[in-house]
Amino acid sequence: xxxxxxxxxxxxxxxxxxxxxxxxxxxxxxxxxxxxxxxxxxxxxxxxxxxxxxxxxxxxxxxxxxxxxxxxxxxxxxxxxxxxxxxxxxxxxxxxxxxxxxxxxxxxxxxxxxxxxxxxxxxxxxxxxxxxxxxxxxxxxxxxxxxxxxxxxxxxxxxxxxxxxxxxxxxxxxxxxxxxxxxxxxxxxxxxxxxxxxxxxxxxxxxxxxxxxxxxxxxxxxxxxxxxxxxxxxxxxxxxxxxxxxxxxxxxxxxxxxxxxxxxxxxxxxxxxxxxxxxxxxxxxxxxxxxxxxxxxxxxxxxxxxxxxxxxxxxxxxxxxxxxxxxxxxxxxxxxxxxxxxxxxxxxxxxx
Amino acid sequence: xxxxxxxxxxxxxxxxxxxxxxxxxxxxxxxxxxxxxxxxxxxxxxxxxxxxxxxxxxxxxxxxxxxxxxxxxxxxxxxxxxxxxxxxxxxxxxxxxxxxxxxxxxxxxxxxxxxxxxxxxxxxxxxxxxxxxxxxxxxxxxxxxxxxxxxxxxxxxxxxxxxxxxxxxxxxxxxxxxxxxxxxxxxxxxxxxxxxxxxxxxxxxxxxxxxxxxxxxxxxxxxxxxxxxxxxxxxxxxxxxxxxxxxxxxxxxxxxxxxxxxxxxxxxxxxxxxxxxxxxxxxxxxxxxxxxxxxxxxxxxxxxxxxxxxxxxxxxx
Numbered sequence: 001x002x003x004x005x006x007x008x009x010x011x012x013x014x015x016x017x018x019x020x021x022x023x024x025x026x027x028x029x030x031x032x033x034x035x036x037x038x039x040x041x042x043x044x045x046x047x048x049x050x051x052x053x054x055x056x057x058x059x060x061x062x063x064x065x066x067x068x069x070x071x072x073x074x075x076x077x078x079x080x081x082x083x084x085x086x087x088x089x090x091x092x093x094x095x096x097x098x099x100x101x102x103x104x105x106x107x108x109x110x111x112x113x114x115x116x117x118x119x120x121x122x123x124x125x126x127x128x129x130x131x132x133x134x135x136x137x138x139x140x141x142x143x144x145x146x147x148x149x150x151x152x153x154x155x156x157x158x159x160x161x162x163x164x165x166x167x168x169x170x171x172x173x174x175x176x177x178x179x180x181x182x183x184x185x186x187x188x189x190x191x192x193x194x195x196x197x198x199x200x201x202x203x204x205x206x207x208x209x210x211x212x213x214x215x216x217x218x219x220x221x222x223x224x225x226x227x228x229x230x231x232x233x234x235x236x237x238x239x240x241x242x243x244x245x246x247x248x249x250x251x252x253x254x255x256x257x258x259x260x261x262x263x264x265x266x267x268x269x270x271x272x273x274x275x276x277x278x279x280x281x282x283x284x285x286x287x288x289x290x291x292x293x294x295x296x297x298x299x300x301x302x303x304x305x306x307x308x309x310x311x312x313x314x315x316x317x318x319x320x321x322x323x324x325x326x327x328x329x330x331x332x333x334x335x336x337x338x339x340x341x342x343x344x345x346x347x348x349x350x351x352x
Numbered sequence: 353x354x355x356x357x358x359x360x361x362x363x364x365x366x367x368x369x370x371x372x373x374x375x376x377x378x379x380x381x382x383x384x385x386x387x388x389x390x391x392x393x394x395x396x397x398x399x400x401x402x403x404x405x406x407x408x409x410x411x412x413x414x415x416x417x418x419x420x421x422x423x424x425x426x427x428x429x430x431x432x433x434x435x436x437x438x439x440x441x442x443x444x445x446x447x448x449x450x451x452x453x454x455x456x457x458x459x460x461x462x463x464x465x466x467x468x469x470x471x472x473x474x475x476x477x478x479x480x481x482x483x484x485x486x487x488x489x490x491x492x493x494x495x496x497x498x499x500x501x502x503x504x505x506x507x508x509x510x511x512x513x514x515x516x517x518x519x520x521x522x523x524x525x526x527x528x529x530x531x532x533x534x535x536x537x538x539x540x541x542x543x544x545x546x547x548x549x550x551x552x553x554x555x556x557x558x559x560x561x562x563x564x565x566x567x568x569x570x571x572x573x574x575x576x577x578x579x580x581x582x583x584x585x586x587x588x589x590x591x592x593x594x595x596x597x598x599x600x601x602x603x604x605x606x607x608x609x610x611x612x613x614x615x616x617x618x619x620x621x622x623x624x625x626x627x628x629x630x631x632x633x634x635x636x637x638x639x640x641x642x643x644x645x646x647x648x649x650x651x652x653x654x655x656x657x658x659x660x661x662x663x664x665x666x667x668x669x
Binding site: 135136 | 383386388389392395396399490493494496507581584585586587589590591592594632633636637639641642643645646
């Protein structure tokens, strides 16, 4: 009797795993399927040949078979989804294979460390990493260094001094200059708002990029009065609650700077439901909610950092490194402040 | 042979599931069955396993402790504040942070045994209090920069070998706990209380005292886990250990411990923890999204609990 049970358990596990394996396969084939479908749709059946020859050309552009582990902080945010889409699209274009991974939450630092270690064991040709913590990932990066696997940072920098002191290195950091990008929003606020009373929504602690965003804005608006500065852990609901609290204690606030889109959206909700007016909200990311909010006037400005371009830059950096090229320490990508003035243009570009 | 037979793996189905998983993943993913990956897995299991070891004792008594993840964060922050910010010796930091963790456990135990609070509620309150304190003390910030000698615990190898120190610590703790739970009065009483609390009381066991001890051990192990985690990451974070209690409880359940108490074994929990980590590791190597990993682990927990409930039903018949 007991034997039967064990067999049942084993079968169940087997079933589950095969289900998962299929699921994984499905999603990747889905991705390539949908982009292929787009290409094929306008033309007729006979054109499929063309598409496949296209693909052949692409893969022959590189030596084929390059496998890259692309490890980000989470997949719970539109930003990461856009980056993932951009990464898959560019990977297909240049003919490399990427495994896109992320822990369930941005705060799961230990699990991200495990993912990097696993990627080293698997022996990828390169690892692209968006570090969830500016120090904790250092030992894992060193493990990759020891295995001669190049590491490219994307979107999030780490504590470079500490990395160097520990004897580790990364090939390059691909991304916007967070400080400069945030100062675009700060400049706009300084130019357009008189007698500013500002509330800051800080991000998850210990993340260098988020700190840079805070400083970049702050330094532009040094004559504003800082009424409150609190973290809402990059979360929309927390952003809502924290803003509500700040506004009930300090109704005179007229500028809010949220260092990510989720918190910015939470702030907008709180402002609307509280019936407040004349509060200029700025946030970071230019997610689709942000763009809609800029259009209807609830968001004054949002900093676009083009995750697709970052993904392209990171994958290109991998290819360059594997080709033996030297890269600069910072491969800068484009950032832009989106306001009512240029939002239509931004949408038009995105749809192209 | 006779001594070998004494090792109780609880219900052997968890061991068989583990072996099946290893074979299956080995076939599916070439990078899985390698020495490097085996060391990786053992390194990745230390945090979950040590945490689960403590929670397991509570579960043996028929209780539950969902505060451990937050206690991990709190004692890590205490360590960081003392060693990095105040510049006191490492030794002082370690002792005080373990004491804080122990105190959280004692507090849980007293609330549950003396004030008759439900374990779930009492430890839920502690979870929130510990997390809140960790965030407050840290001012929301990460604390990093520990001496090399301490980082050795989470990153170093035993002198002259390639065996990580944290693995040795984990195995040593499991051996000690196995011995205590199986051969010492303490262990037998804990099982007895979980099996039938009223009968244990009537037969003269000081139930309250042993329950407080069980929760204290759970707290203390959260403190040890925190040391390993901080040394591993070279940083103490107030948001560390979020939902770790779920992994710990899942390890116990998958390993054959019954949430009704009185059943299961220390080694079963070890296997349970390895199963969880292997699923993550294997799916990771295959490049499968973590969102799906969560689903799979949920499914495994469900299967383990179903198996447990079938076993219990059979016993009653």
